[in-house]
Amino acid sequence: GAGVSQTPSNKVTEKGKYVELRCDPISGHTALYWYRQSLGQGPEFLIYFQGTGAADDSGLPNDRFFAVRPEGSVSTLKIQRTERGDSAVYLCASSRGGISETQYFGPGTRLLVL
């Protein structure tokens, strides 16, 4: 079946603008994760959903970042008042449900804040 998909693949925005990044997990996967990867670094955890609820949002850097998963499938990461430091690749991953299940990653959304 299809893997994790993310849209858009690239997003360029201006400082102060609002952006939404979308993730479509693998069909049937109940767990969904968001990570952020800066150039030359490994991915950094942001938030984890089990079903519709955020089970762990300890990685969100501040209150400008928010994520939802209203129907337990597609998720949207929302960034308000973007800053240049938000520029990074935002990765989404999904797993079948158990916490120790393998996480499968999407291709990422490359966000550039000018």
Next chain:
Amino acid sequence: EDQVTQSPEALRLQEGESSSLNCSYTVSGLRGLFWYRQDPGKGPEFLFTLYSAGEEKEKERLKATLTKKESFLHITAPKPEDSATYLCAVQAYAGGTSYGKLTFGQGTILTVHP
């Protein structure tokens, strides 16, 4: 706080020249250690999960091993198509609670020359 350190940062090999990548970790309780491969402009691709010291897993030219403090990814007779960034990540388990998030190292950039 969970920490993962990978070495070397970059490794250049000739085709057929075997070598190993190191992943040292500090975690409150190890739920699992994961190896991923990441090609430029793409999301991480799952390779292996190791759960307990002494465990080994193999896939083609790759073999992953685990001790209580580190993991090694051994590459036997590499080919140019093995060139990629290899990421190591840990998932913690502490106090009866499993944490879904992965904590990644910064990666090792492997280049295999023909």
